[in-house]
Amino acid sequence: MPADELIEPASAPPDGIVADLIEIAPPESSAYFFDVDGTLLELRRRPEEVVADEHLRGLLTRLQAAAGGAVALVSGRSITDLDRIFDPLTLPSAGLHGADIRFPDGSRRTARADLMDEVRPLVAAFTASHDGIWLEDKGATLAVHFRERPELAGEVLAFLSHFQQGRDLAVQEGKMVVELKSAAHDKGTAIKTLLAQKPFEGRRPIFVGDDLTDEHGFAEVQRSGGIAIRVGVPDIPTQARLHMPDPSYLRERLRELAAHHLVIG
Numbered sequence: 676m677p678a679d680e681l682i683e684p685a686s687a688p689p690d691g692i693v694a695d696l697i698e699i700a701p702p703e704s705s706a707y708f709f710d711v712d713g714t715l716l717e718l719r720r721r722p723e724e725v726v727a728d729e730h731l732r733g734l735l736t737r738l739q740a741a742a743g744g745a746v747a748l749v750s751g752r753s754i755t756d757l758d759r760i761f762d763p764l765t766l767p768s769a770g771l772h773g774a775d776i777r778f779p780d781g782s783r784r785t786a787r788a789d790l791m792d793e794v795r796p797l798v799a800a801f802t803a804s805h806d807g808i809w810l811e812d813k814g815a816t817l818a819v820h821f822r823e824r825p826e827l828a829g830e831v832l833a834f835l836s837h838f839q840q841g842r843d844l845a846v847q848e849g850k851m852v853v854e855l856k857s858a859a860h861d862k863g864t865a866i867k868t869l870l871a872q873k874p875f876e877g878r879r880p881i882f883v884g885d886d887l888t889d890e891h892g893f894a895e896v897q898r899s900g901g902i903a904i905r906v907g908v909p910d911i912p913t914q915a916r917l918h919m920p921d922p923s924y925l926r927e928r929l930r931e932l933a934a935h936h937l938v939i940g
């Protein structure tokens with residue numbers, strides 16, 4: 676499937692809620708991939724307000740040890756921002772919807788930010804001309820947030836979609852945000868790339884996300900024989916076949932998973 680081809684979501688909601696992860700995703704054979712906003716952590720009004728507490732950082736550290744290192748973050752945020760949120764914990768990460776990947780050995784593969792040079796001033800001018808929306812310039816992606824002006828969703832989407840014509844760019848919709856990004860990368864390509872690397876290689880992929888930005892990731896892990904879990908009320912079509920109600924529920928299931936490994940490990 677071309678990276679910029681939209682995945683047609685399943686017509687049915689997820690099959691059921693995940694009561695626990697111990698049986699379906701044991702650490703000794705699983706590779707864990709987590710979205711951040713709305714998944715590991717609750718959504719906030721502004722991206723800079725999101726910070727992981729010591730409890731969550733410790734939980735991910737224990738899970739990483741239990742899984743032989745096979746834990747990664749897969750986010751629309753930049754890797755720099757992910758490091759801010761989880762400081763001092765540093766994990767293998769795919770940022771900017773897969774345009775920037777930090778591998779387990781610390782090496783990086785980053786898409787060119789100059790793809791946005793032509794359109795950046797135009798997008799900046801558009802956001803400046805509309806009260807209540809704002810531009811988050813991530814370098815290789817441009818995100819226009821409209822949480823305070825939801826009635827502008829259609830106008831924002833139409834404006835950014837115009838830039839796909841004749842360029843290697845794609846539009847990614849999310850919760851109260853639309854992003855312009857490289858058409859060559861998405862969360863599915865990021866997970867596929869990391870699955871070819873040790874310690875992820877040969878393990879069953881588990882991807883947990885919450886948004887339209889995660890659908891390519893859901894499809895990829897299920898093509899690879901893994902499990903896709905969507906966080907949030909299952910009220911929209913999704914590729915994921917399982918779900919959890921909210922981030923606090925996910926954190927509790929992860930706590931149980933890590934505690935179980937300590938008991939039997």
